[in-house]
Amino acid sequence: MVPNGRTLPYQVKQGAKVFHLVAEPIRHEITPGLEIETWGYNGGSPGPLIEVTQGDRCRFYVTNKLPEPTTVHWHGVIVPCGMDGVAGLTQRAIPPGKTYRYEFVFGQAGTFMYHPHYDEMTQIAFGMCGMIVVHPRGKDPRTDARGRRVRDYSLMAHEWKIPIGARRPDPMAMNDFNVLTFNSKAYPATAPLVAEKGELVRLRFGNLGPMDHHSIHLHGAPFQVVETDGGQVPMSARHPDTTVLVPVGAVRVVELVAEHPGDWALHCHMTHHVMNQMGHDVVNLTGANVEGLDARIRRAVPGYMTMGHTGMGEMMAMEQPRNSVSMRGGRGPHGTIDMGGMFTVLKIRERLRPGDEQGYFPAPPDTIAREATAAELAGDGIEG
Template identity: 40%
Template sequence: VKIFDIEASIIRWNILPDVAVEAYAYNHQVPGPRLQMTEGDHVRINFHNNLPESTTVHWHGLIVPNEMDGPAKITQDPVPPGGSYTYEFTVGQSGTYFYHSHDHPDRQQALGLYGALLIAPKDPSAEVKADLDYTIQLQEWLKREWLTYPAMLMEGALPNYFTINGKAYPSTDTVPMKVGQTIKLRFIGTNNNFVHPMHVHGGPFEVVAVDGVTLNESARYQADTVNVGPGQRYDVVWTARKPGKWLVHCHIPHHTANNNVEQQGGGGLMLVLDVK
């Protein structure tokens, strides 16, 4: 049995050096810890709730027993403040998935209760290989003065900050690469609101998996932008053809600024692939 311990609590989280949000977090980080599994694993997730309100955890896209699925008041009683719940199941799939709150997700997921769930196939030869592997989890935030609000697609609640793996550019990662190398980018729509057209500079990539399902070779296709909606996942393989700093970014320009301000050439949903 593979065992994971997860705790939900409130933390103060810096999305930029000078911008902190009041976040809901798994294990004191946004996103939550990356859960690595292998197809066929039997897993037990010991969950404890240190939030001031009830919550649950949903395993997005996974085939699990109904009582392990997570929707509050539908498949389980909400986990009260101070309470615990054990999720246990056998992993029957492989690919890119995620987990998130399924009790008041409009605010709980928006405030940081999500994390990647990456499952390796039982047969290693079934995995689409690349030299590097990088996961991109998207989110939208609303920060006004010292207060953090859950961002929503409604008047007065639209987001003004956007993050990749809990950070806004220029605090996002710079990924070092060499000419000729390939990188598997796992785009995960852990965000609550927008469809984000995620674009990579420097030439097209190959879309190799959608929503955790690896595409047959004949079904894979070349693109330079994928529209990542809430809940969706795309695995794409990009080849570093030429040296330079190649951007990965959302193609909605407002989403590449920080509170409508550009810093060091952009903001929000941007990161750099630095090819030597």
């Protein structure tokens, strides 16, 4: 499953799976209110998931509809050297308007990625990247060794610098990325993940953002890293964790058993990576005394109000310019979810019912945090 994404179709011709990848300019909606003009594959970013089985012979036709050359590199896949897609080193770059042909056998099972190896700075920053899943041959990918149903999700992390109001990501950026995405969507546009109690959840994280590693954290269920783009992690090296670092140019596959029903946040733990289009050139006013200042400024600027002196939470509700997104995420069942960007929700249910993707966990009322009563405070000797 590719949340917010799709899988690359193929046809079988003379024993080979034949695919067609098209590198081209695209329009892409990151979240409602923020549309960009960028480059991708087959009309979108990330490119469609390439899903095959170990041992498959595959032929990829790559058509270049970009205004500059490109190539495709099959990141982590061991291919004949001439198929490795490094412009200049292993092949001529594909000129604009031309279609090149790659053909090889997927010898390893696992999780890999694809991206250009020509003008990487621009093409990768523009969102040209995709995931590859090679299922082991002879095993049903829908169940695990113990017969549990598998929920298999592939999530590509990316980061963008999109100046407020602009439609074109800035490929020159080296830091201050202000839009963080899973599968090129920022929360609240990221599709939630679902699982039923007792199922195995496999999360395949790839990171082909330009510069930053991501510290991906899951609430409600510890997991183990079972695989990287280099292969399976040996059993002796596996350990429980709740956060996994996914470096640039890496794949980390984690598995967990869905146990505790609930709506569990899944997000990058770098706090600036769960905000949408934040401006960082803001004075830190937390704790400042602005008494009297506002009244004086209001004489010149009617309606002026200093923001930020009680923290940044209130700034999330400010009005915003066209084609930009507020820093905050979206509405939840208990008010505003103030995270955006690289954030989604894993919804674990006792039994999944149609529509559970949209709904929220019906927590029993006596299990929800709430304001303490005076009697409770007095009874436990707490000064409220």
